[in-house]
Amino acid sequence: xxxxxxxxxxxxxxxxxxxxxxxxxxxxxxxxxxxxxxxxxxxxxxxxxxxxxxxxxxxxxxxxxxxxxxxxxxxxxxxxxxxxxxxxxxxxxxxxxxxxxxxxxxxxxxxxxxxxxxxxxxxxxxxxxxxxxxxxxxxxxxxxxxxxxxxxxxxxxxxxxxxxxxxxxxxxxxxxxxxxxxxxxxxxxxxxxxxxxxxxxxxxxxxxxxxxxxxxxxxxxxxxxxxxxxxxxxxxxxxxxxxxxxxxxxxxxxxxxxxxxxxxxxxxxxxxxxxxxxxxxxxxxxxxxxxxxxxxxxxxxxxxxxxxxxxxxxxxxxxxxxxxxxxxxxxxxxxxxxxxxxxxxx
Numbered sequence: 571x572x573x574x575x576x577x578x579x580x581x582x583x584x585x586x587x588x589x590x591x592x593x594x595x596x597x598x599x600x601x602x603x604x605x606x607x608x609x610x611x612x613x614x615x616x617x618x619x620x621x622x623x624x625x626x627x628x629x630x631x632x633x634x635x636x637x638x639x640x641x642x643x644x645x646x647x648x649x650x651x652x653x654x655x656x657x658x659x660x661x662x663x664x665x666x667x668x669x670x671x672x673x674x675x676x677x678x679x680x681x682x683x684x685x686x687x688x689x690x691x692x693x694x695x696x697x698x699x700x701x702x703x704x705x706x707x708x709x710x711x712x713x714x715x716x717x718x719x720x721x722x723x724x725x726x727x728x729x730x731x732x733x734x735x736x737x738x739x740x741x742x743x744x745x746x747x748x749x750x751x752x753x754x755x756x757x758x759x760x761x762x763x764x765x766x767x768x769x770x771x772x773x774x775x776x777x778x779x780x781x782x783x784x785x786x787x788x789x790x791x792x793x794x795x796x797x798x799x800x801x802x803x804x805x806x807x808x809x810x811x812x813x814x815x816x817x818x819x820x821x822x823x824x825x826x827x828x829x830x831x832x833x834x835x836x837x838x839x840x841x842x843x844x845x846x847x848x849x850x851x852x853x854x855x856x857x858x859x860x861x862x863x864x865x866x867x868x869x870x871x872x873x874x875x876x877x878x879x880x881x882x883x884x885x886x887x888x889x890x891x892x893x894x895x896x897x898x899x900x901x902x903x904x905x906x907x908x909x910x911x912x913x914x915x916x
Contacts, residue, residue, distance in 0.1 A: 628740055628762045631755065632715070636738035641764060642709035646691065648724050650893060651712050651742065651756070653681030657895035658760035658772060664706045666692035667724040668860055677860050681893040694861075698725055700732050708737040712759065714894075715741040742894075749816035749892070749899060753779075756894045775896035782903035783824060789910035790825035797910075798829045798851035799888060801838060802863055802874065807846040808838035810855075810890070817892050817902055826910065837890075846873040853913040854879040855888035855906075878916040884909075 627637045647655065649667035656662070661683075668677040669690050676685045689706060692698040703711075711733060714723040722741055725733055733739065742759065744752045761767050799810030799818060812818035812828035814837045822828065829849035831839035841848055854877065856865065865885060868874045879885060886909040892902050 626762070628759060630740045631743035632721070632741055634739075634741075636710055636740050638709060638738070641762075644707055644709045645763065646703060646706055646708045646711045646737070648713035649677070649679045649683075650681075650891060651714055652688075653679065653683050653893045654753075654756040654895040654898060655712075655760050655763065655765075656681065656683045657775060657893065657897045658757055658767070659765040659769060660760045660763045662688075662712075664689035664691055664703070664708070666690070666698050666703075667695075669693050671860055678858065678889055679860075679891065679893075681895075681898055692724070695724060696726055698729050698733075700729055700736075703733065704736055710740060711737050712740045712742075714744045716743070716745045744894060745814070745816060747816065749820050749894070752816060752894045753896060753899060772896075775900070778900040779896035779903070782900040782907065783820065785907035786821055786826065786903050786910065787824040789907045790821075790827070793911055793913065794827060795852035795910060795913045795915050796827050796829060796850065797853045797855060798849055798879070799855040799857075799890070801857035801890070802846075802868060802871070804863075807841045807843055807873070809841060809849060810838055811836060815890055817899060821903075821906065826906070843871060843873050846871075847877060850916075851877075851879050852882075852884060852916045853909055854885045856885050857890055858887035859889065859891065882914065882916055884913045884916075 625637065625639060626641045627635050629635045645655075645660075645662045646664040646666070647662045649665045649669045652662040652665045665683075665688050668679040669688060670680070670685050670693060671677055676683070689702070691702040691706070711725075713725060715721050716723060722730060722733075722739060740759065742752070742755050757765075757767055757772075766772070797812075799812060799815070801808040801810065809829065809831050810818070811831045811833070812822050812826075814835070818826075818828065829851055831849070833839060858864075865887075874880055886905060888905075889902060892899050
């Protein structure tokens with residue numbers, strides 16, 4: 571599933587996103603960290619409660635509350651969400667979404683999870699085995715939702731009613747708000763599921779995220795180059811609007827210069843291959859999700875080879891759907907900082 575379809579955002583949403591980014595910039599300039607506590611203080615949060623015994627509840631980003639008699643231990647999750655929970659210390663037993671590649675290796679979306687230990691009830695978009703889901707005796711299903719792409723990410727619309735009849739659903743919004751807030755919501759959910767957010771591992775993840783963000787800021791200031799996110803297919807060349815991607819929106823605030831597609835209110839601007847050189851760029855971010863072409867697959871496209879950044883070998887592999895943990899985001903930021911530092915203006 572590619573985020574290739576345009577997704578309009580209204581003026582109010584854009585204004586809210588801008589205000590939140592300004593808050594974030596103020597926190598940075600004041601020396602505040604980018605961690606969970608600072609953002610929750612600035613932006614507030616959604617109440618949740620949990621306990622090992624007694625009632626358990628969690629209110630998701632649709633303002634729907636999942637309620638159980640006890641904290642759930644049988645959790646089924648979208649692979650990317652499960653990977654974020656794993657980074658916070660919660661292991662999920664069953665997943666759906668890109669988990670293993672055709673050769674059995676961990677998919678990009680699996681993050682640091684040991685995939686051999688997972689029950690996979692769907693490995694590609696549109697694949698969700700309801701019978702396998704029921705067999706896990708699920709107490710709750712967890713996924714993301716993205717405006718304009720159906721309510722439950724990677725749950726086929728025709729299966730939603732069956733899924734909701736079997737277990738409560740928790741959905742965390744991503745894409746339309748600062749990535750720190752998305753990470754914080756995953757952290758809140760992890761805590762509700764039993765994670766210790768005061769652990770050394772979680773603290774180290776926060777520190778790594780802060781350091782990676784600072785590295786991007788420093789690299790952008792020391793070596794200003796123009797960056798173009800893209801997701802080519804055999805039929806078209808898609809250029810990403812940085813502000814529509816939460817991780818790249820953070821990078822904009824950190825000083826990275828991106829190309830400016832004609833319509834900044836969609837994920838992607840679709841170009842023909844003949845016009846793939848519309849936006850000059852010094853560094854290309856190439857969509858590296860499993861189902862997308864690799865650099866070697868694009869060698870037969872003359873327009874691709876003619877792009878200055880490609881000719882200069884200034885192409886970085888990039889994940890438009892980061893793992894929403896501090897570690898997951900830090901991995902992407904670290905790679906961008908290194909690419910920015912080594913790129914040359916063309």
